[in-house]
Amino acid sequence: MASAQAATARTGAKASANEVLLSVQGVSKQFSGVMALNDVSLDVRPGEILGLLGENGAGKSTLLKILSGVQPPSSGRITFDGHDFAPASPEESKRLGIVTIYQELSLIPTLTVAENIFIGRAPVNALGLVNWRRMIEDSRQIIARVGLSVDPRTPVSALSVAEQQLVEIARALSLESRLIIMDEPTSALTEAEVQRLLSIMDKLRKDGVAIMFVTHRLEEASFICDRMTVLRDGRLAGHLDREDGKPVEIPRIIEKMVGRAASELYARPGDRHAPGETVLSVRGLRTARDPEAPHAIVLEGVDLDLRAGEILGVAGLVGSGRTELARAIFGADSIAAGTITLNGKPISPQSPADAIELGIGLVPEDRKHQAIFAELAILTNFSVAALGRFSNGFGFMAERRERESLAEYRKMLSIRMASPEQAIEGLSGGNQQKVILARWLARDPKVLIVDEPTRGVDVGAKAEVHQILSQLAERGIAVMVISSELPEVLAVSDRIVTMRRGRITGEMPARDATEENLMELMALDRQKHAP
Amino acid sequence: MSTTVEQGGRGSMDWARILVSFGPLMFLAALMIVFTLMSPNFIDPLNLFNIMRQVSITGLIALGMTFVILTAGIDLSVGSLLALCGMVAAVVAKGGAANTLSLSAAGGSGYGWFAALLAAVAIGALAGFVQGMTITRLKVPPFVVTLGGLTIFRGLTLTISNGGPISGFDSSMRWFGNGLVGPVPVPVIIFMIAAILCHIVLRYTRYGRAVYAVGGNAEAARLSGLRVDRILVSVYVIVGFFAGLAAFVLAARLNSAEAVAGIGYELTVISAVVIGGTSLFGGIGSVGGTVVGAALIGVLQNGLQFNNVSSYTQSIVIGLILILAVAFDRFLKSRVRR
Numbered sequence: 130m131a132s133a134q135a136a137t138a139r140t141g142a143k144a145s146a147n148e149v150l151l152s153v154q155g156v157s158k159q160f161s162g163v164m165a166l167n168d169v170s171l172d173v174r175p176g177e178i179l180g181l182l183g184e185n186g187a188g189k190s191t192l193l194k195i196l197s198g199v200q201p202p203s204s205g206r207i208t209f210d211g212h213d214f215a216p217a218s219p220e221e222s223k224r225l226g227i228v229t230i231y232q233e234l235s236l237i238p239t240l241t242v243a244e245n246i247f248i249g250r251a252p253v254n255a256l257g258l259v260n261w262r263r264m265i266e267d268s269r270q271i272i273a274r275v276g277l278s279v280d281p282r283t284p285v286s287a288l289s290v291a292e293q294q295l296v297e298i299a300r301a302l303s304l305e306s307r308l309i310i311m312d313e314p315t316s317a318l319t320e321a322e323v324q325r326l327l328s329i330m331d332k333l334r335k336d337g338v339a340i341m342f343v344t345h346r347l348e349e350a351s352f353i354c355d356r357m358t359v360l361r362d363g364r365l366a367g368h369l370d371r372e373d374g375k376p377v378e379i380p381r382i383i384e385k386m387v388g389r390a391a392s393e394l395y396a397r398p399g400d401r402h403a404p405g406e407t408v409l410s411v412r413g414l415r416t417a418r419d420p421e422a423p424h425a426i427v428l429e430g431v432d433l434d435l436r437a438g439e440i441l442g443v444a445g446l447v448g449s450g451r452t453e454l455a456r457a458i459f460g461a462d463s464i465a466a467g468t469i470t471l472n473g474k475p476i477s478p479q480s481p482a483d484a485i486e487l488g489i490g491l492v493p494e495d496r497k498h499q500a501i502f503a504e505l506a507i508l509t510n511f512s513v514a515a516l517g518r519f520s521n522g523f524g525f526m527a528e529r530r531e532r533e534s535l536a537e538y539r540k541m542l543s544i545r546m547a548s549p550e551q552a553i554e555g556l557s558g559g560n561q562q563k564v565i566l567a568r569w570l571a572r573d574p575k576v577l578i579v580d581e582p583t584r585g586v587d588v589g590a591k592a593e594v595h596q597i598l599s600q601l602a603e604r605g606i607a608v609m610v611i612s613s614e615l616p617e618v619l620a621v622s623d624r625i626v627t628m629r630r631g632r633i634t635g636e637m638p639a640r641d642a643t644e645e646n647l648m649e650l651m652a653l654d655r656q657k658h659a660p
Numbered sequence: 661m662s663t664t665v666e667q668g669g670r671g672s673m674d675w676a677r678i679l680v681s682f683g684p685l686m687f688l689a690a691l692m693i694v695f696t697l698m699s700p701n702f703i704d705p706l707n708l709f710n711i712m713r714q715v716s717i718t719g720l721i722a723l724g725m726t727f728v729i730l731t732a733g734i735d736l737s738v739g740s741l742l743a744l745c746g747m748v749a750a751v752v753a754k755g756g757a758a759n760t761l762s763l764s765a766a767g768g769s770g771y772g773w774f775a776a777l778l779a780a781v782a783i784g785a786l787a788g789f790v791q792g793m794t795i796t797r798l799k800v801p802p803f804v805v806t807l808g809g810l811t812i813f814r815g816l817t818l819t820i821s822n823g824g825p826i827s828g829f830d831s832s833m834r835w836f837g838n839g840l841v842g843p844v845p846v847p848v849i850i851f852m853i854a855a856i857l858c859h860i861v862l863r864y865t866r867y868g869r870a871v872y873a874v875g876g877n878a879e880a881a882r883l884s885g886l887r888v889d890r891i892l893v894s895v896y897v898i899v900g901f902f903a904g905l906a907a908f909v910l911a912a913r914l915n916s917a918e919a920v921a922g923i924g925y926e927l928t929v930i931s932a933v934v935i936g937g938t939s940l941f942g943g944i945g946s947v948g949g950t951v952v953g954a955a956l957i958g959v960l961q962n963g964l965q966f967n968n969v970s971s972y973t974q975s976i977v978i979g980l981i982l983i984l985a986v987a988f989d990r991f992l993k994s995r996v997r998r
Binding site: 459461480481482484485486491493498499500501502503504505509512513514516517519520524525526528568 | 864865866867868869870872873876877879880881882883884885886887943944
């Protein structure tokens with residue numbers, strides 16, 4: 130049975146349209162009490178492109194990691210080509226025929242295209258030495274399949290990101306992969322490169338290769354995908370199929386992605402009193418393009434006002450420039466043009482230390498790498514941004530004052546911890562985030578930017594964090610909340626701006642906003658709708 | 661649902677926590693008991709003070725190295741820097757390089773021990789500053805910068821001294837190497853005072869917190885408003901300062917500054933810090949650990965010597981202890997963290 134299936138799969142797309150190549154059945158994944166993936170099922174058939182869609186935190190990457198052998202599922206069953214599929218490592222997954230192409234490409238930049246394609250399996254001659262001529266000839270043919278015509282002897286570092294991606298795809302094909310998973314392949318590409326990639330995907334589909342296309346870009350998904358599977362909050366939100374060969378319409382995708390009922394966890398707090406005066410004002414803010422990272426996101430002229438006592442929500446997808454905006458205001462990235470005014474005075478922070486001195490705080494998006502000192506005590510994690518306030522004139526720590534202050538915030542934010550000496554890595558994500566918020570509160574900031582306030586925070590603690598943000602605004606702090614989770618933006622904000630490609634694309638009071646109209650502003654090019 | 665994660669240590673894990681904190685100390689005690697059983701003379705106070713005096717030179721540098729390693733850095737140049745600082749101290753003490761060959765202990769023409777001490781620590785601190793600036797401004801890894809420093813400082817030392825030693829200091833200077841306060845050798849007193857000061861700085865000051873924070877997560881430290889580069893430069897200044905201080909004590913003790921002094925010291929010093937439980941990845945460690953680590957190496961060398969183990973075999977044993985200490989530490993920490 131299984132071998133018959135495999136045989137038909139190879140004969141081409143049409144004959145096997147109803148065969149299932151990959152079948153995921155009721156797969157769940159749990160991380161220290163948090164359900165990252167909850168009972169998800171989907172199918173991929175040979176010769177089709179399945180779109181895997183969902184907001185950040187919807188569970189896409191967890192599913193990808195399971196399929197590519199990085200981690201096993203907690204429960205559920207996966208079959209590939211009719212057999213149980215439980216790879217113990219990425220290598221095994223690859224050998225079984227599933228290749229995952231991540232945003233971060235896995236090529237070795239110093240080696241040539243040919244060496245990368247044949248890494249670990251270079252053709253050898255009778256003496257056991259590498260047969261370079263054959264390797265280069267074969268490489269030339271392999272990359273021709275994806276329409277690439279560079280010299281295989283070129284080092285990969287000399288190629289553009291788009292070309293490198295094609296090399297990865299070509300390598301996957303040469304490994305006789307049956308299923309290629311592409312994780313956000315278009316996020317770093319220019320418009321023309323995207324078109325080229327899409328047409329290559331179409332060609333591969335006709336050759337009978339199955340592709341799982343993970344993306345945020347709704348136009349592209351609608352244009353190329355045969356079917357789509359949408360995830361939301363780690364669960365299956367639904368499947369969408371083309372009808373009569375017509376692409377799935379974007380509003381239908383959005384509906385599935387955001388869900389009808391914004392969950393009651395995101396209960397909107399009552400309207401706050403009217404916000405105060407403008408505290409922070411940004412005009413024409415641009416960041417420079419780094420020659421070493423030509424595809425990095427830059428701000429293309431951002432105007433923004435932030436008032437005391439309000440929460441401004443910034444909604445945008447990955448790559449929209451929302452984090453770059455926060456970092457530019459905070460002095461973490463350098464500014465190419467534009468002005469920032471704080472309480473009417475122009476400022477130009479050259480470093481986070483400058484910005485903090487001026488009264489700006491930032492809770493960064495990547496807690497583990499940018500915010501916490503994992504192995505250090507909670508006490509140090511708490512006081513690190515306010516060492517000056519917790520020390521005397523001779524530079525000695527006023528440890529009693531420090532501990533009292535931590536105890537105060539521990540009560541106020543209900544931080545659940547064993548002792549101030551405990552290493553912060555022992556806390557849950559939500560409690561870590563509360564410690565980071567306390568870190569900034571200890572400085573009495575005028576402006577607090579919170580990037581992804583509840584990333585890696587389990588559902589129960591999310592509402593608590595949201596409540597804390599409201600309290601901060603009520604104390605008169607101007608709060609800017611950046612999030613890719615729309616229900617969150619809607620729940621905490623007084624006013625919302627949307628961003629796309631380094632620009633502000635819309636602004637509205639939160640009460641007028643819906644997930645649908647925000648998603649449209651975030652995800653769609655105004656100039657040109659679905660291709 | 662997440663409350664289970666919050667518990668710190670459970671009862672069954674407490675032994676592991678205690679071992680993590682006091683492991684090196686307990687090992688040191690065990691070692692001393694074993695050596696005493698093997699040869700009772702080992703525990704004689706005279707011998708113990710002798711060990712401590714031997715330890716104090718590398719121990720002083722290890723104090724500074726603790727700061728560096730806490731920031732996830734490394735300084736390989738300390739052995740050569742010690743030679744350079746010692747040579748400079750000798751030149752100053754003797755009143756100029758012209759007097760290098762006079763073996764007379766008469767201090768008449770020199771500038772005295774205080775000027776010599778100042779010169780040694782100033783040169784050490786300056787060398788550290790230059791290395792620190794190179795690391796932070798030119799973004800060259802500490803390993804490379806200080807590896808370069810290792811040969812540069814040795815070369816400078818040989819240039820100044822023309823390859824030979826500078827010997828013969830006045831008695832006031834020699835006191836810092838050979839003097840006693842009661843039964844306690846002066847180098848030991850210097851080492852102990854320095855250790856206490858370093859402990860206070862790391863444990864109780866704002867600066868100490870910043871050092872741990874930079875080593876724990878440099879990016880988070882920067883985003884918390886710490887001037888990371890300044891702190892990095894400062895730790896190399898500190899280790900340079902201690903290399904200078906150690907150089908002065910060593911020259912005083914030997915009554916001579918040797919161009920070949922301190923060869924291989926960087927390895928002993930780094931071993932002491934690492935055996936003492938300081939993580940090479942930064943953020944974790946303490947001065948207390950370093951003192952114990954330095955003592956452990958000293959006791960091991962002395963005890964093995966007492967039992968007529970050849971210096972060749974000693975090297976093997978110390979190397980093994982280093983690896984085992986770190987492996988044991990890792991094992992315990994993985995148990996503590998589950």
